[in-house]
Amino acid sequence: MFGSPPEGEIWSGDDAAVVAAPAGRMLFTIDTLIEEIDFDLAYAKPEDVGWKAVAVNVSDIAAMGGRPAHAVTALWLPSSTSLVAAEGISRGVAECCKAFSVSNVGGDVSTASQIGIAVAMTGGAHVEPVRRSGARPGDLLGVTGQLGGAAAGLAALQAGRGADFPDAVRRQLRPQPRADEGGALAGAGVTAMVDISDGLASDLGHLTEASGTGCDVDVHALPVDPSVGAVAEVVGRAVLDMAVIGGEDFELLFAVPPDRLDAVQDALSGTQTPVSIIGRFTDAETGIAGRSLKEWKERGWEHLRAR
Amino acid sequence: MFGSPPEGEIWSGDDAAVVAAPAGRMLFTIDTLIEEIDFDLAYAKPEDVGWKAVAVNVSDIAAMGGRPAHAVTALWLPSSTSLVAAEGISRGVAECCKAFSVSNVGGDVSTASQIGIAVAMTGGAHVEPVRRSGARPGDLLGVTGQLGGAAAGLAALQAGRGADFPDAVRRQLRPQPRADEGGALAGAGVTAMVDISDGLASDLGHLTEASGTGCDVDVHALPVDPSVGAVAEVVGRAVLDMAVIGGEDFELLFAVPPDRLDAVQDALSGTQTPVSIIGRFTDAETGIAGRSLKEWKERGWEHLRAR
Numbered sequence: 001m002f003g004s005p006p007e008g009e010i011w012s013g014d015d016a017a018v019v020a021a022p023a024g025r026m027l028f029t030i031d032t033l034i035e036e037i038d039f040d041l042a043y044a045k046p047e048d049v050g051w052k053a054v055a056v057n058v059s060d061i062a063a064m065g066g067r068p069a070h071a072v073t074a075l076w077l078p079s080s081t082s083l084v085a086a087e088g089i090s091r092g093v094a095e096c097c098k099a100f101s102v103s104n105v106g107g108d109v110s111t112a113s114q115i116g117i118a119v120a121m122t123g124g125a126h127v128e129p130v131r132r133s134g135a136r137p138g139d140l141l142g143v144t145g146q147l148g149g150a151a152a153g154l155a156a157l158q159a160g161r162g163a164d165f166p167d168a169v170r171r172q173l174r175p176q177p178r179a180d181e182g183g184a185l186a187g188a189g190v191t192a193m194v195d196i197s198d199g200l201a202s203d204l205g206h207l208t209e210a211s212g213t214g215c216d217v218d219v220h221a222l223p224v225d226p227s228v229g230a231v232a233e234v235v236g237r238a239v240l241d242m243a244v245i246g247g248e249d250f251e252l253l254f255a256v257p258p259d260r261l262d263a264v265q266d267a268l269s270g271t272q273t274p275v276s277i278i279g280r281f282t283d284a285e286t287g288i289a290g291r292s293l294k295e296w297k298e299r300g301w302e303h304l305r306a307r
Numbered sequence: 308m309f310g311s312p313p314e315g316e317i318w319s320g321d322d323a324a325v326v327a328a329p330a331g332r333m334l335f336t337i338d339t340l341i342e343e344i345d346f347d348l349a350y351a352k353p354e355d356v357g358w359k360a361v362a363v364n365v366s367d368i369a370a371m372g373g374r375p376a377h378a379v380t381a382l383w384l385p386s387s388t389s390l391v392a393a394e395g396i397s398r399g400v401a402e403c404c405k406a407f408s409v410s411n412v413g414g415d416v417s418t419a420s421q422i423g424i425a426v427a428m429t430g431g432a433h434v435e436p437v438r439r440s441g442a443r444p445g446d447l448l449g450v451t452g453q454l455g456g457a458a459a460g461l462a463a464l465q466a467g468r469g470a471d472f473p474d475a476v477r478r479q480l481r482p483q484p485r486a487d488e489g490g491a492l493a494g495a496g497v498t499a500m501v502d503i504s505d506g507l508a509s510d511l512g513h514l515t516e517a518s519g520t521g522c523d524v525d526v527h528a529l530p531v532d533p534s535v536g537a538v539a540e541v542v543g544r545a546v547l548d549m550a551v552i553g554g555e556d557f558e559l560l561f562a563v564p565p566d567r568l569d570a571v572q573d574a575l576s577g578t579q580t581p582v583s584i585i586g587r588f589t590d591a592e593t594g595i596a597g598r599s600l601k602e603w604k605e606r607g608w609e610h611l612r613a614r
Contacts, residue, residue: 008332010438013517015370015502016336016428018436021328025315028412029323030379030427034419063322072337074381074425105335112341113421118381120337120427121323129325131317195322210320 001094002104009105017105019070027066027123031056035115043157046085048173050092053117056197058100059177059250061123063195065130065186068102068179071121076112089117100179127186132210134191135255141215141279142190142264144178144251147200148239149225151246155235164234168227175250180271185254188267192255199247201288201296207253208286208293217279219289225249244288245296255281308401309411316412324412326377334373334430338363342422350464353392355480357399360424363504365407366484366557368430370502372437372493375409375486378428383419396424407486434493439517441498442562448514448522448586449497449571451485451558454507455546456532458553462542471541475534482557487578492561495574499562506554508595508603514560515593515600524586526596532556551595552603562588 005011010018033039033053041049054071061068073093077086086109097104102121153172156165177195185193192211194203200222208215224243232239256264261277268275286293312318317325340346340360348356361378368375380400384393393416404411409428460479463472484502492500499518503510507529515522531550539546563571568584575582593600 010436014436014438015367015500016334016373016430016436018332018371018432019335021331021333024328025325026328026429027323028326028377028379028429030381030413030415030425032381032383032415032417032425034383034417036420037418060322064325066323070335072335072427074337074339074427076339076341076423106337108337108339108425110339110341110423111344112423113343114419116383116417116419116423118337118339118415118425118427120379120381120425122333122335122429123323125325129317129321129323131321133321193322 001090011105012107017072019105022069022122022124025125027061027064027125027129029057029060030118030120031060032116032118043162044173046088047092047095049117050089051096051174053119054093054096054102055175055177055250057119057121058102058179059195059197061121062177062179062182063193063252065127065182065193066123066125067183068100068121068123071097071102071104071119073104073107074118075107076110076116078113079111081115127183130186130190130193132192132194132207135207135211135213135281136191137213137281137283139191139255139257139281140261140277141217141281142256142275142277143223143253144181144273144275146223146225147249147251148228148243148246150175150248151242152225152228152231155237156231159235161234165227165231168231171225172248175248177250178252178273181252181268181273184267184271185252185264188263189260190254190256190264194253196249196251196253197247199245200243201245201293203253204286205293207255214282214284215279215286216282217288221276221278223274223276308397318412319414324379326412329376329429329431332432334368334371334432334436336364336367337425337427338367339423339425350469351480353395354399354402356424357396358403358481360426361400361403361409362482362484362557364426364428365409365486366502366504368428369484369486369489370500370559372434372489372500373430373432374490375407375428375430378404378409378411378426379413380411381415381425383417383423385420386418388422434490437493437497437500439499439501439514442514442518442520442588443498444520444588444590446498446562446564446588447568447584448524448588449563449582449584450530450560451488451580451582453530453532454556454558455535455550455553457482457555458549459532459535459538462544463538466542468541472534472538475538478532479555482555484557485559485580488559488575488580491574491578492559492571495570496567497561497563497571501560503556503558503560504554506552508552508600510560511593512600512604514562521589521591522586522593523589524595528583528585530581530583
């Protein structure tokens with residue numbers, strides 16, 4: 001399912017995998033999905049769970065400007081879990097690894113009271129890694145793609161209306177991390193970057209706190225996912241809530257000095273991925289539509305609280 | 308708690324850590340401990356859990372002949388878990404990382420119905436990695452240290468007699484992986500190696516299956532941990548059960564051609580770690596005291612079954 005190792009490498013089946021190390025500096029991250037907290041098999045297929053567990057790590061590597069290389073996977077399952085479900089999760093891991101040229105080189109399966117999966121991933125840092133802390137007042141705030149689609153997909157699924165909103169559902173269940181865009185943005189000279197996993201309000205807070213800046217966001221400039229309006233109407237929620245505090249879009253949020261904006265747009269022109277400039281870093285407070293990030297976040301997606 | 312990164316590295320606090328990659332080939336592994344399956348906070352302190360989660364990975368890296376380098380840690384906890392317990396687990400991770408010169412460079416904390424921890428670890432492969440598959444008929448079967456102590460410790464704790472057997476309890480709760488011995492054995496020319504995590508019977512099976520050999524084990528040569536006899540008497544179990552099917556000793560089990568035995572003993576002389584020769588690889592079946600590994604294992608420690 002996970003392919004064969006190249007000459008000189010050893011993948012699963014021994015005490016540890018042996019792989020070619022990335023040259024120079026290496027990126028290294030881990031992320032976990034837990035049943036009932038991060039996914040619900042009432043609406044996610046096992047394959048979706050496996051896909052997403054890999055995708056969130058690809059997104060973290062991309063947000064540093066890197067390219068993913070190798071993954072190891074820990075899966076834990078109640079003993080009542082069907083073999084079909086267990087294999088489905090692994091198949092989703094394999095699909096996402098293939099889609100983003102990651103080699104899954106090892107794993108571990110345990111028994112637990114609840115399904116969960118942790119994926120650890122290494123990546124190569126071909127350009128200088130981009131931290132969260134490099135934004136300066138005057139830099140522009142940019143974002144790839146569209147916002148709110150993943151939250152809309154979740155809301156549609158939870159309302160039993162997933163079949164009516166396939167694009168939004170796909171954004172929720174099969175996120176497409178910006179693997180190529182991260183390196184392109186890093187090469188074009190962005191000064192800070194984060195992926196949007198917790199939601200715009202939370203992740204912008206990560207950038208401004210690490211950078212010691214504020215930021216003014218122009219709410220009218222937000223690239224709202226085209227699915228969001230219709231879903232919001234059906235489920236009775238505000239469009240802006242989905243775009244600002246809905247998480248899991250896995251778009252890249254970055255700071256770019258105005259004189260490098262052309263370079264950013266050139267760098268992304270090959271990817272067909274739109275970039276929107278949605279604000280400007282300042283030395284004052286951070287606000288979105290006149291409300292502080294704290295106000296947004298208190299209403300927002302909480303990683304540590306069950307859905 | 309986890310120290311500070313050297314110049315040019317970035318540890319926790321960004322989307323991914325940035326570290327110096329090992330030169331050339333790299334080892335990569337992941338292992339998970341789950342509450343009620345792999346530990347019980349009725350007798351393990353949170354610090355013990357964190358220690359062991361790191362130690363089992365150090366042992367896997369050592370069993371390839373490598374040296375551990377960097378770790379990332381995923382921890383999941385019920386929201387009812389006390390901050391003291393959560394911090395204790397992290398402190399145990401930090402203690403074990405410090406003891407074995409591993410840098411814990413990142414982590415992830417989630418909510419779950421049950422406590423669990425997954426640690427992924429990279430390592431350097433300074434000598435040719437030692438696989439499980441290289442044993443040949445005529446090679447001797449060697450093992451470091453003593454067997455059965457960790458199982459005795461667990462049995463004593465479960466019987467409420469832990470305080471009477473501190474050495475055995477320490478082997479169960481604070482395993483000491485053979486970090487230095489792995490590389491020394493690899494350098495001395497062992498032909499196959501595995502760490503004893505599931506128990507001698509299971510892990511010998513991993514060596515013989517991967518190598519396509521059999522093995523005769525001399526049960527009188529087994530280096531039984533000095534704690535085992537007294538604990539076995541107290542809990543009413545057989546000494547040999549603890550030494551043969553008791554897991555978690557994290558000793559190294561290896562194959563060595565007879566003409567390299569001197570080199571092995573020289574290589575380990577600096578570590579004060581005893582080596583015992585407990586059998587010989589054959590082209591026939593594998594047996595311990597006239598019973599097949601299957602017979603042993605069916606009575607044995609089962610990783611996928613709760614204690």
